[in-house]
Every structure is written in structure tokens, then in C-alpha cells.
Amino acid sequence: MRNLRASGLIIYRIVSSEIEYLLLQTAYGHHHWTPPKGHVDPGESDMETALRETEEEAGLKGNHLQIMEDFKKELRYEVNQKPKTVIYWPAKLVDPNLAVKLSEEHKDFKWVKLEEACQLVEYADLQSVLRDCEAFLKTAHKIAFPSNIGALQATR
Numbered sequence: 001m002r003n004l005r006a007s008g009l010i011i012y013r014i015v016s017s018e019i020e021y022l023l024l025q026t027a028y029g030h031h032h033w034t035p036p037k038g039h040v041d042p043g044e045s046d047m048e049t050a051l052r053e054t055e056e057e058a059g060l061k062g063n064h065l066q067i068m069e070d071f072k073k074e075l076r077y078e079v080n081q082k083p084k085t086v087i088y089w090p091a092k093l094v095d096p097n098l099a100v101k102l103s104e105e106h107k108d109f110k111w112v113k114l115e116e117a118c119q120l121v122e123y124a125d126l127q128s129v130l131r132d133c134e135a136f137l138k139t140a141h142k143i144a145f146p147s148n149i150g151a152l153q154a155t156r
């Protein structure tokens with residue numbers, strides 16, 4: 001049985017030292033929410049797909065993003081009785097004010113903090129990826145949080 005394969009980017013931005021995730025709501029099916037992602041075309045690498053789909057679905061290009069390649073997660077679930085694998089990497093939107101431009105595939109988008117993101121995505125495996133991602137990003141961006149630096153310096 002052919003394995004469906006898709007990949008995407010968990011797009012996030014940092015606003016007032018808080019991480020916000022970009023979720024898109026499909027215009028089809030039961031209107032579920034996911035990060036930008038899509039099917040891997042023949043001859044494409046997972047990363048090429050993730051970048052292409054992010055540009056197609058959200059209007060965000062590779063040069064707008066800082067991809068965190070050290071954190072890569074794989075989800076496996078079934079769609080219409082066929083196994084599907086989805087690969088995600090986190091990617092920071094360098095300019096947090098950059099506008100998102102949806103395609104016809106999606107009817108809405110939201111920038112949300114972790115707990116709201118977990119409510120929107122509804123699937124336990126993707127919720128778990130988002131929670132792991134949050135922990136990874138908090139560590140990775142520690143030095144980028146001015147308020148944390150201030151707090152650390154104040155305790156020295």
C-alpha cells in the first residue's frame with residue numbers, strides 16, 4: 001500500500017517574548033487546523049515540499065524564515081485507510097509583522113500561543129509535537145528574550 005507523505009513547517013513568531021504559532025484552517029473537509037504542509041511531489045525532498053507549501057499556503061518564503069533543522073518531528077496516521085507520514089520542522093518568521101496570505105485551500109488563519117494551538121489542532125500527536133516544540137524553542141531562544149536576560153542579570 002502506497003504511503004502518503006507530506007511535510008510542512010511549524011511557523012512561529014516571537015511577540016513580547018512569547019511564542020505564537022501560525023495555524024491554517026482548511027476550506028474543505030471538516031475545516032481542521034494545521035501548520036502549513038502538503039503532499040511531497042515526486043522528486044521533491046521533504047524540505048523542498050515544506051518550503052513550497054508554506055509559500056503556497058501562507059505566502060511566506062524561505063528568506064522570511066529561520067528554519068530550526070535540529071528539531072524534526074514525524075507524525076504517522078491513517079487517511080482513508082492509507083498510512084500517511086507528515087514531517088515538520090519549526091521555522092521562525094523573522095519579521096513578526098509580515099502579513100500571511102492564504103490560498104483558496106484555507107479559509108482562515110490564526111497566530112496563537114501554545115494552549116490555544118493545542119485546542120485548535122485537536123489531534124493528540126500534533127499537540128504533543130507542539131508541546132515538544134515549545135520546550136525546544138524556549139531553550140533555543142533563551143538569549144533572544146530581552147526580559148529573561150534582564151531577569152538573569154538582576155539575580156547575579
Ligand SMILES: Nc1ncnc2c1ncn2[C@@H]1O[C@H](COP(=O)(O)OP(=O)(O)OP(=O)(O)OP(=O)(O)OC[C@H]2O[C@@H](n3cnc4c(N)ncnc43)[C@H](O)[C@@H]2O)[C@@H](O)[C@H]1O
Binds near residue numbers: 028030034039084123
Ligand atoms: N475532504 C476534502 N474535500 C475536498 N478536498 C480535499 C479534502 N481533503 C483534501 N482535499 C484536497 O487535498 C488538497 C490537500 O493537499 P495538500 O495541501 O497537498 O496536502 P495536505 O495538507 O497533506 O492535505 P490534507 O488537508 O488532506 O491533510 P491532513 O493530513 O491534514 O488531513 C487529512 C485527514 O486526516 C485528518 N488528520 C489530520 N491530522 C491528523 C492527525 N494528526 N491524526 C489523525 N488524523 C489527522 C484530517 O482531519 C483529515 O480528515 C487540498 O487542496 C484539497 O483540495
